[in-house]
Amino acid sequence: xxxxxxxxxxxxIADQGLKFWVVSNLAVGSQIKLIPGFFSLTHVQNRxxxxxxxxxxxxxxxxxxxxxxxxxxYKIYKKQASSSWxxxxxxxxxxxxxxxxxxxxxNGYVIDMLQTDFISFPxxxxxxxxxxxxxxxLLLLAKEQDLSLF
Numbered sequence: 001x002x003x004x005x006x007x008x009x010x011x012x013i014a015d016q017g018l019k020f021w022v023v024s025n026l027a028v029g030s031q032i033k034l035i036p037g038f039f040s041l042t043h044v045q046n047r048x049x050x051x052x053x054x055x056x057x058x059x060x061x062x063x064x065x066x067x068x069x070x071x072x073x074y075k076i077y078k079k080q081a082s083s084s085w086x087x088x089x090x091x092x093x094x095x096x097x098x099x100x101x102x103x104x105x106x107n108g109y110v111i112d113m114l115q116t117d118f119i120s121f122p123x124x125x126x127x128x129x130x131x132x133x134x135x136x137x138l139l140l141l142a143k144e145q146d147l148s149l150f
Contacts, residue, residue: 007091015099015126092134099127
């Protein structure tokens with residue numbers, strides 16, 4: 001459980017810290033090229049879900065996030081995770097979901113900033129990355145760890 005808790009707290013601090021820095025230092029739509037042709041920071045306000053789909057459905061996204069956070073927090077609390085990797089994955093899911101939930105509740109939108117310049121891909125944030133990592137780890141370990149949803 002400690003791995004999950006440290007992951008959750010660390011992700012929320014890192015995600016919200018980066019978002020605070022971006023809002024404080026970049027106007028919406030402006031960009032800083034960190035590695036030219038490869039990676040940039042671009043300040044975007046995402047009013048939808050992933051890739052901006054369903055703009056304006058904040059209530060739906062908040063409800064889904066609360067359900068997901070409750071579910072994975074319960075799994076962490078009940079110590080159903082059979083390994084540190086599973087606990088880390090659950091921590092990524094809860095921390096990532098909470099990072100974006102904070103934005104939705106405070107701003108009414110999610111702050112995105114991470115842009116890959118070498119491929120056309122929607123701009124995302126650290127919380128989105130954590131969610132993706134958590135899902136990938138769970139998929140890789142699903143058979144080995146006999147993970148079930150309930």
